[in-house]
Amino acid sequence: MTAAPIHAVINLDLPGPTISRHVYGHFAEHLGRCVYGGFWVGEDSDLPNIGGIRADVVEALRAIRIPNLRWPGGCFADEYHWTDGIGPRDQRPRMVNTHWGNVEENNHFGTHEFMALCELLGADPYVNGNVGSGTVREMSDWVEYLTRDGDSPMVALRQANGREQPWRVPFWGIGNEAWGCGGNMRAEAYADLARRYATFVRDHGDNRVYRIAAGASDDNYAWTETLMKAISCLGCSRQPKGPFQALSMHYYTHNGEGIGRGTATGFTTDEYYRTMMHARRIHELVRGHAAVMDCYDPHRHVGLVVDEWGSWWDVEEGTNRAFLFQQNTLRDALVATVHFDVFHTFAGRVVMSNIAQTVNVLQAVLLTDERTGALVRTPTYHVYAMNTGHHDARSLAVHLRDDVPSVQVANATLSVLSTSASTRDDNALVSLTNLHAEQAQSVVLDLRGREVTGHEARILTAATLNAHNTVENPDAVSPAPHDGIRPHDRGLLVDLPAHAYVTVHLQLGPS
């Protein structure tokens, strides 16, 4: 059954802020099989690799134009000492990865391997420094090692390790989750440390570093306020000028029972709706943190970086509990589309996001088979593929003229349509998600302000909400052309089947 169409008005000639391509960023931690087995197999592996880095993973991520990669954590970042990960691999010290299963970390994937990976991917490195258990000097030396040219002790060390030229490192994290695994600090104490550490993350030569302070989780607005106070002064006319230029926030989606509860593939419709309620909460949270930031920084000089987000389920049966390996279904893909709609809507404040995590951990876009090494693209991967048109495009407001159908979930109401749009040059891209588990929906795109000279729609859906891709059936959930679109007096009429994500690409006449 299809409900009455909803009218969505889009003024194609009134573009808003630019949606940074960095909103489509990624995150790779030394956790489970993300780095080892995911990105890195070593030069002696039978799997095709480029200097130890999996060639198929590189190819898959280049195809979705991965803009940046955050590394080495996460919680791991605050116990990582970078000098352990340079020099001849067989001489690197070993350590225990205490956060993630007390397994041995042999440091074979270190600074040079990460930078080589970024070069292969064509992605900007986002290095997360250690505040929790590292020194200011250690962080300062790492920046110098990576980015300085000329003559200096760190440059000499880098060159002795085989890299003559400095690298470019545009993004730097000042610790991670300082309120928790990053040191269990109070906001005020961390704010002072963030100012101090960030001061010594120098701009060497022409490398300009965008320093990101470790921000809040969920609705901890007080943490955001403390960090904003640390770099600005309420009521002053001058723009915030501090040693860091952005704050992060983390938010994980679950089914209302808490993270790591419920399996990735075995869930009821009720659990699905509770998950979607939880995913849609990202709107309230981004709006809340942005509102606090607006008070101290009304002209939006300070960025909000959502550098960990995604769904968090029980690990797959038979896998190490500390490795956070989970399957990924159509439900997870819809979690992603809902997040991206919010990031597009708040493009003026959200400058970057990083899904947790790229390969084999939590809401991964890629899974590798432990036994055969085979690579699987998850439904979430396909959302990234369908959304490349939003990269660096200007956001367009989508005004819903009618009441959107909703579903009652416990005491709350879940609105089942999520949308966003953007435009670049003579193109526009509209994202439409129907979250209803059973009911189709249609949307009239009321397109104003510019002539539409062509259109093309794609759809990501499946017969069941828990459909997922496996080595045996790698394309069970993958995008397809969508023929449920036709001209309408006001623009276009688009059919949205139940639990589906549709993108409509528009070709526009001259403006």
Ligand code: AHR
């Ligand atoms: O992504 C997994 C973990 O979740 C990260 O290491 C940490 O920052 C967060 O709590």
